[in-house]
Amino acid sequence: MPNLNLRTHHLFFILFFVAFPMLFNAQQEKESEGYAEIKMLPNSTLEQTKQRAIDAAKVDAIEKAFGSVVMEGNTLYTINKQEGTKLEFNQMFNSISDVYVNGDWIKDIEPPKVERVIKGDDIYYTAVVKGLIRELKTNPANFKTKALSCENKTCETEIFNNGQDLFLYFKAPADGYVSVYMDIPNEHTTYRLLPYKSESNVGGTAVKADVEYIFFSSKMAPKEKVAIVDELTLSNSEKGMPETDKLFVLYRQDVPLDKPMLSTTKKTQTKENPETKLEMPLNLPSEEFQKWLQLIRSRNKDIQLSTLYITIKP
Numbered sequence: 001m002p003n004l005n006l007r008t009h010h011l012f013f014i015l016f017f018v019a020f021p022m023l024f025n026a027q028q029e030k031e032s033e034g035y036a037e038i039k040m041l042p043n044s045t046l047e048q049t050k051q052r053a054i055d056a057a058k059v060d061a062i063e064k065a066f067g068s069v070v071m072e073g074n075t076l077y078t079i080n081k082q083e084g085t086k087l088e089f090n091q092m093f094n095s096i097s098d099v100y101v102n103g104d105w106i107k108d109i110e111p112p113k114v115e116r117v118i119k120g121d122d123i124y125y126t127a128v129v130k131g132l133i134r135e136l137k138t139n140p141a142n143f144k145t146k147a148l149s150c151e152n153k154t155c156e157t158e159i160f161n162n163g164q165d166l167f168l169y170f171k172a173p174a175d176g177y178v179s180v181y182m183d184i185p186n187e188h189t190t191y192r193l194l195p196y197k198s199e200s201n202v203g204g205t206a207v208k209a210d211v212e213y214i215f216f217s218s219k220m221a222p223k224e225k226v227a228i229v230d231e232l233t234l235s236n237s238e239k240g241m242p243e244t245d246k247l248f249v250l251y252r253q254d255v256p257l258d259k260p261m262l263s264t265t266k267k268t269q270t271k272e273n274p275e276t277k278l279e280m281p282l283n284l285p286s287e288e289f290q291k292w293l294q295l296i297r298s299r300n301k302d303i304q305l306s307t308l309y310i311t312i313k314p
Contacts, residue, residue: 034061177204
Protein backbone atom coordinates (compact mmCIF):
# COMPACT_ATOMS: atom_id res chain seq x y z
CA MET A 1 0.00 0.00 0.00
CA PRO A 2 1.21 3.57 -0.62
CA ASN A 3 2.48 5.84 2.13
CA LEU A 4 1.47 9.47 2.56
CA ASN A 5 4.04 11.54 4.42
CA LEU A 6 2.96 14.69 6.28
CA ARG A 7 5.84 17.08 6.90
CA THR A 8 5.41 19.49 9.82
CA HIS A 9 7.55 19.60 12.95
CA HIS A 10 7.15 15.81 12.88
CA LEU A 11 7.12 13.31 10.02
CA PHE A 12 3.92 11.35 9.50
CA PHE A 13 3.32 8.20 7.47
CA ILE A 14 -0.03 6.77 6.48
CA LEU A 15 -1.25 4.39 3.84
CA PHE A 16 -3.45 5.59 1.00
CA PHE A 17 -6.26 3.58 -0.66
CA VAL A 18 -9.71 4.03 -2.17
CA ALA A 19 -12.99 3.72 -0.40
CA PHE A 20 -16.35 4.34 -1.90
CA PRO A 21 -18.43 6.42 0.55
CA MET A 22 -21.84 5.46 1.91
CA LEU A 23 -23.76 8.74 1.91
CA PHE A 24 -27.01 8.89 3.83
CA ASN A 25 -30.41 10.49 3.39
CA ALA A 26 -33.65 9.41 4.99
CA GLN A 27 -35.23 8.26 1.73
CA GLN A 28 -36.65 4.96 0.52
CA GLU A 29 -34.06 2.32 -0.37
CA LYS A 30 -34.36 -0.10 -3.29
CA GLU A 31 -32.31 -2.64 -5.23
CA SER A 32 -31.00 -1.84 -8.69
CA GLU A 33 -28.62 -3.27 -11.28
CA GLY A 34 -26.36 -1.41 -13.68
CA TYR A 35 -24.05 -2.07 -16.62
CA ALA A 36 -21.25 -0.07 -18.24
CA GLU A 37 -18.51 -0.50 -20.83
CA ILE A 38 -15.42 1.74 -20.61
CA LYS A 39 -12.57 2.02 -23.11
CA MET A 40 -9.07 1.90 -21.63
CA LEU A 41 -7.29 5.13 -22.50
CA PRO A 42 -3.51 5.41 -23.08
CA ASN A 43 -2.99 7.60 -20.01
CA SER A 44 -5.15 5.46 -17.69
CA THR A 45 -4.03 2.60 -15.49
CA LEU A 46 -5.74 -0.78 -15.34
CA GLU A 47 -7.13 -0.08 -11.87
CA GLN A 48 -8.40 3.34 -12.91
CA THR A 49 -10.24 1.87 -15.89
CA LYS A 50 -11.81 -0.90 -13.80
CA GLN A 51 -12.92 1.57 -11.14
CA ARG A 52 -14.41 3.90 -13.74
CA ALA A 53 -16.32 1.01 -15.28
CA ILE A 54 -17.72 0.09 -11.85
CA ASP A 55 -18.63 3.72 -11.11
CA ALA A 56 -20.30 4.10 -14.51
CA ALA A 57 -22.33 0.94 -13.86
CA LYS A 58 -23.43 2.38 -10.50
CA VAL A 59 -24.49 5.58 -12.27
CA ASP A 60 -26.50 3.45 -14.72
CA ALA A 61 -28.21 1.64 -11.84
CA ILE A 62 -29.14 4.92 -10.12
CA GLU A 63 -30.30 6.57 -13.35
CA LYS A 64 -32.62 3.64 -14.04
CA ALA A 65 -34.30 4.11 -10.68
CA PHE A 66 -34.19 7.84 -10.02
CA GLY A 67 -33.03 9.58 -13.20
CA SER A 68 -30.12 11.90 -13.98
CA VAL A 69 -29.79 15.67 -14.18
CA VAL A 70 -29.46 17.97 -17.16
CA MET A 71 -29.26 21.75 -17.25
CA GLU A 72 -30.85 23.93 -19.93
CA GLY A 73 -30.16 27.61 -19.40
CA ASN A 74 -30.63 28.22 -15.69
CA THR A 75 -33.15 25.41 -15.19
CA LEU A 76 -32.44 21.94 -13.80
CA TYR A 77 -34.36 18.93 -15.11
CA THR A 78 -34.37 15.30 -14.09
CA ILE A 79 -34.53 12.65 -16.80
CA ASN A 80 -36.25 9.37 -15.92
CA LYS A 81 -34.96 6.57 -18.18
CA GLN A 82 -37.78 4.15 -17.46
CA GLU A 83 -40.62 6.61 -18.07
CA GLY A 84 -38.90 8.70 -20.72
CA THR A 85 -39.96 11.93 -19.02
CA LYS A 86 -38.22 15.24 -18.33
CA LEU A 87 -39.42 17.18 -15.30
CA GLU A 88 -38.28 20.48 -13.83
CA PHE A 89 -36.73 19.67 -10.49
CA ASN A 90 -35.98 21.64 -7.33
CA GLN A 91 -33.69 19.01 -5.84
CA MET A 92 -29.98 18.73 -6.40
CA PHE A 93 -27.75 15.79 -7.11
CA ASN A 94 -24.90 13.58 -6.03
CA SER A 95 -21.82 12.97 -8.21
CA ILE A 96 -20.20 9.64 -8.98
CA SER A 97 -17.07 10.16 -11.11
CA ASP A 98 -18.35 13.63 -12.13
CA VAL A 99 -21.70 12.27 -13.40
CA TYR A 100 -24.63 13.79 -11.52
CA VAL A 101 -27.44 11.47 -10.54
CA ASN A 102 -30.52 11.82 -8.39
CA GLY A 103 -29.55 9.03 -6.02
CA ASP A 104 -26.86 7.46 -3.89
CA TRP A 105 -25.17 4.04 -3.90
CA ILE A 106 -25.45 2.64 -0.38
CA LYS A 107 -23.73 -0.74 -0.67
CA ASP A 108 -23.08 -3.70 -2.97
CA ILE A 109 -25.51 -6.61 -2.80
CA GLU A 110 -23.16 -8.65 -4.97
CA PRO A 111 -19.47 -7.99 -5.75
CA PRO A 112 -19.01 -6.04 -9.02
CA LYS A 113 -18.28 -8.26 -12.03
CA VAL A 114 -15.58 -6.78 -14.29
CA GLU A 115 -14.48 -8.32 -17.59
CA ARG A 116 -11.88 -7.42 -20.22
CA VAL A 117 -13.11 -7.13 -23.81
CA ILE A 118 -10.96 -6.74 -26.95
CA LYS A 119 -12.44 -4.79 -29.88
CA GLY A 120 -9.95 -4.53 -32.71
CA ASP A 121 -6.92 -2.66 -31.35
CA ASP A 122 -8.82 -1.31 -28.35
CA ILE A 123 -9.29 -2.72 -24.86
CA TYR A 124 -12.57 -2.24 -23.00
CA TYR A 125 -13.72 -3.21 -19.52
CA THR A 126 -17.34 -4.04 -18.78
CA ALA A 127 -18.85 -3.90 -15.31
CA VAL A 128 -22.06 -5.30 -13.90
CA VAL A 129 -23.19 -4.15 -10.44
CA LYS A 130 -26.08 -4.92 -8.15
CA GLY A 131 -26.65 -2.89 -5.04
CA LEU A 132 -28.86 -1.02 -2.65
CA ILE A 133 -29.58 2.59 -3.64
CA ARG A 134 -31.44 5.54 -2.16
CA GLU A 135 -32.99 8.62 -3.69
CA LEU A 136 -30.84 11.61 -2.88
CA LYS A 137 -32.19 14.99 -1.82
CA THR A 138 -29.30 17.24 -0.94
CA ASN A 139 -27.28 20.14 -2.30
CA PRO A 140 -24.63 19.54 -4.96
CA ALA A 141 -21.02 20.65 -4.52
CA ASN A 142 -20.94 24.26 -5.73
CA PHE A 143 -17.33 24.72 -4.69
CA LYS A 144 -14.30 23.87 -6.84
CA THR A 145 -11.59 21.46 -5.72
CA LYS A 146 -8.91 19.46 -7.50
CA ALA A 147 -5.75 17.51 -6.76
CA LEU A 148 -2.51 19.20 -7.83
CA SER A 149 1.05 18.01 -8.39
CA CYS A 150 2.49 21.51 -7.92
CA GLU A 151 1.55 24.74 -6.15
CA ASN A 152 -0.35 26.08 -9.15
CA LYS A 153 -3.98 25.41 -10.06
CA THR A 154 -2.90 24.47 -13.61
CA CYS A 155 -1.15 21.36 -12.22
CA GLU A 156 -4.39 19.38 -11.88
CA THR A 157 -3.81 15.65 -12.24
CA GLU A 158 -5.18 12.25 -11.25
CA ILE A 159 -1.85 10.46 -11.62
CA PHE A 160 1.15 11.04 -9.34
CA ASN A 161 4.65 9.63 -9.39
CA ASN A 162 6.18 7.95 -6.37
CA GLY A 163 7.61 10.63 -4.08
CA GLN A 164 5.59 13.49 -5.57
CA ASP A 165 3.99 16.13 -3.37
CA LEU A 166 0.21 16.43 -3.19
CA PHE A 167 -1.59 19.77 -3.04
CA LEU A 168 -5.30 20.56 -3.04
CA TYR A 169 -6.96 23.48 -4.83
CA PHE A 170 -10.14 24.88 -3.27
CA LYS A 171 -12.47 27.79 -4.03
CA ALA A 172 -15.98 28.44 -2.70
CA PRO A 173 -18.64 31.03 -3.61
CA ALA A 174 -19.29 31.99 0.02
CA ASP A 175 -17.54 32.15 3.37
CA GLY A 176 -17.55 28.75 5.01
CA TYR A 177 -15.57 25.82 6.38
CA VAL A 178 -13.80 22.92 4.66
CA SER A 179 -12.57 19.54 5.94
CA VAL A 180 -10.62 16.82 4.10
CA TYR A 181 -10.57 13.14 5.09
CA MET A 182 -8.84 10.08 3.67
CA ASP A 183 -9.97 6.50 4.27
CA ILE A 184 -7.63 3.47 4.22
CA PRO A 185 -9.66 0.23 4.04
CA ASN A 186 -6.70 -2.08 4.71
CA GLU A 187 -6.14 -0.28 8.01
CA HIS A 188 -9.88 0.15 8.62
CA THR A 189 -8.99 3.73 9.51
CA THR A 190 -9.93 7.19 8.25
CA TYR A 191 -7.46 10.07 8.67
CA ARG A 192 -8.31 13.75 8.88
CA LEU A 193 -5.95 15.80 6.69
CA LEU A 194 -7.70 19.16 7.05
CA PRO A 195 -8.05 21.00 9.41
CA TYR A 196 -4.33 20.61 9.97
CA LYS A 197 -3.28 18.55 12.94
CA SER A 198 -2.15 21.59 14.93
CA GLU A 199 -5.61 23.16 14.50
CA SER A 200 -6.85 20.47 16.89
CA ASN A 201 -10.64 20.24 17.33
CA VAL A 202 -11.88 23.11 15.17
CA GLY A 203 -14.96 22.39 13.03
CA GLY A 204 -13.30 22.80 9.63
CA THR A 205 -10.77 25.24 8.19
CA ALA A 206 -12.31 28.66 7.57
CA VAL A 207 -12.33 29.87 3.94
CA LYS A 208 -13.38 33.19 2.39
CA ALA A 209 -15.69 33.64 -0.59
CA ASP A 210 -14.02 33.67 -4.02
CA VAL A 211 -10.51 33.19 -2.59
CA GLU A 212 -8.35 30.52 -4.20
CA TYR A 213 -6.59 28.23 -1.71
CA ILE A 214 -3.74 25.78 -2.24
CA PHE A 215 -3.83 23.50 0.81
CA PHE A 216 -0.87 21.44 2.07
CA SER A 217 1.57 24.16 0.93
CA SER A 218 3.51 26.37 3.37
CA LYS A 219 4.49 28.63 0.49
CA MET A 220 0.88 29.34 -0.48
CA ALA A 221 -0.58 29.45 3.02
CA PRO A 222 -1.69 32.69 4.75
CA LYS A 223 1.07 34.06 6.97
CA GLU A 224 -0.77 33.16 10.16
CA LYS A 225 -0.98 29.49 9.10
CA VAL A 226 2.47 28.83 7.64
CA ALA A 227 3.74 27.22 10.85
CA ILE A 228 0.88 24.70 11.10
CA VAL A 229 0.66 23.47 7.48
CA ASP A 230 0.98 19.70 6.98
CA GLU A 231 2.78 19.13 3.67
CA LEU A 232 2.04 15.83 1.94
CA THR A 233 4.33 13.54 -0.04
CA LEU A 234 2.97 10.44 -1.78
CA SER A 235 4.92 7.21 -1.96
CA ASN A 236 3.88 3.85 -3.34
CA SER A 237 4.97 0.72 -1.48
CA GLU A 238 3.08 -1.84 -3.56
CA LYS A 239 6.13 -3.25 -5.40
CA GLY A 240 5.42 -2.18 -8.95
CA MET A 241 1.62 -1.88 -8.75
CA PRO A 242 -0.14 1.51 -9.09
CA GLU A 243 -2.59 2.50 -6.37
CA THR A 244 -5.83 4.41 -6.96
CA ASP A 245 -6.95 6.37 -3.91
CA LYS A 246 -9.71 8.72 -2.79
CA LEU A 247 -10.15 11.96 -0.85
CA PHE A 248 -13.36 13.27 0.75
CA VAL A 249 -13.72 17.08 0.65
CA LEU A 250 -16.55 18.48 2.82
CA TYR A 251 -17.73 22.11 2.72
CA ARG A 252 -20.40 24.05 4.59
CA GLN A 253 -21.36 27.67 4.11
CA ASP A 254 -21.15 30.04 7.11
CA VAL A 255 -21.48 27.39 9.84
CA PRO A 256 -18.57 25.24 11.13
CA LEU A 257 -18.76 21.54 10.31
CA ASP A 258 -19.31 19.02 13.04
CA LYS A 259 -16.40 16.66 13.61
CA PRO A 260 -16.23 13.01 14.62
CA MET A 261 -14.41 11.78 17.70
CA LEU A 262 -10.73 11.45 16.74
CA SER A 263 -7.73 9.66 18.21
CA THR A 264 -3.97 10.03 18.02
CA THR A 265 -1.82 7.01 17.20
CA LYS A 266 1.90 6.45 16.65
CA LYS A 267 3.94 4.16 14.44
CA THR A 268 7.01 2.55 15.89
CA GLN A 269 10.43 2.77 14.31
CA THR A 270 11.30 0.18 11.60
CA LYS A 271 14.32 -0.65 9.43
CA GLU A 272 12.52 0.79 6.41
CA ASN A 273 11.60 3.95 8.33
CA PRO A 274 14.53 4.58 10.69
CA GLU A 275 13.15 7.94 11.86
CA THR A 276 12.05 8.25 15.44
CA LYS A 277 8.49 7.38 16.41
CA LEU A 278 6.05 8.76 13.87
CA GLU A 279 2.87 10.41 15.07
CA MET A 280 -0.10 9.77 12.78
CA PRO A 281 -2.74 12.35 11.80
CA LEU A 282 -5.89 12.37 13.90
CA ASN A 283 -8.05 9.42 12.92
CA LEU A 284 -11.00 7.14 13.65
CA PRO A 285 -12.14 3.66 12.52
CA SER A 286 -13.50 3.60 8.97
CA GLU A 287 -16.89 2.29 10.10
CA GLU A 288 -17.22 5.14 12.59
CA PHE A 289 -16.31 7.66 9.88
CA GLN A 290 -19.02 6.32 7.58
CA LYS A 291 -21.61 6.46 10.36
CA TRP A 292 -20.57 10.04 11.14
CA LEU A 293 -20.71 11.02 7.47
CA GLN A 294 -24.19 9.55 7.12
CA LEU A 295 -25.39 11.27 10.28
CA ILE A 296 -24.17 14.79 9.55
CA ARG A 297 -25.44 14.72 5.94
CA SER A 298 -28.86 13.49 7.02
CA ARG A 299 -29.14 16.22 9.66
CA ASN A 300 -27.54 19.04 7.65
CA LYS A 301 -28.71 19.32 4.04
CA ASP A 302 -26.36 22.25 3.46
CA ILE A 303 -23.21 20.13 3.83
CA GLN A 304 -21.61 19.49 0.44
CA LEU A 305 -19.30 16.63 -0.49
CA SER A 306 -16.87 16.17 -3.37
CA THR A 307 -14.60 13.16 -3.91
CA LEU A 308 -11.32 12.93 -5.81
CA TYR A 309 -9.54 9.90 -7.28
CA ILE A 310 -5.75 9.82 -7.28
CA THR A 311 -3.42 7.15 -8.69
CA ILE A 312 0.12 6.80 -7.35
CA LYS A 313 2.49 5.18 -9.85
CA PRO A 314 5.26 2.88 -8.54
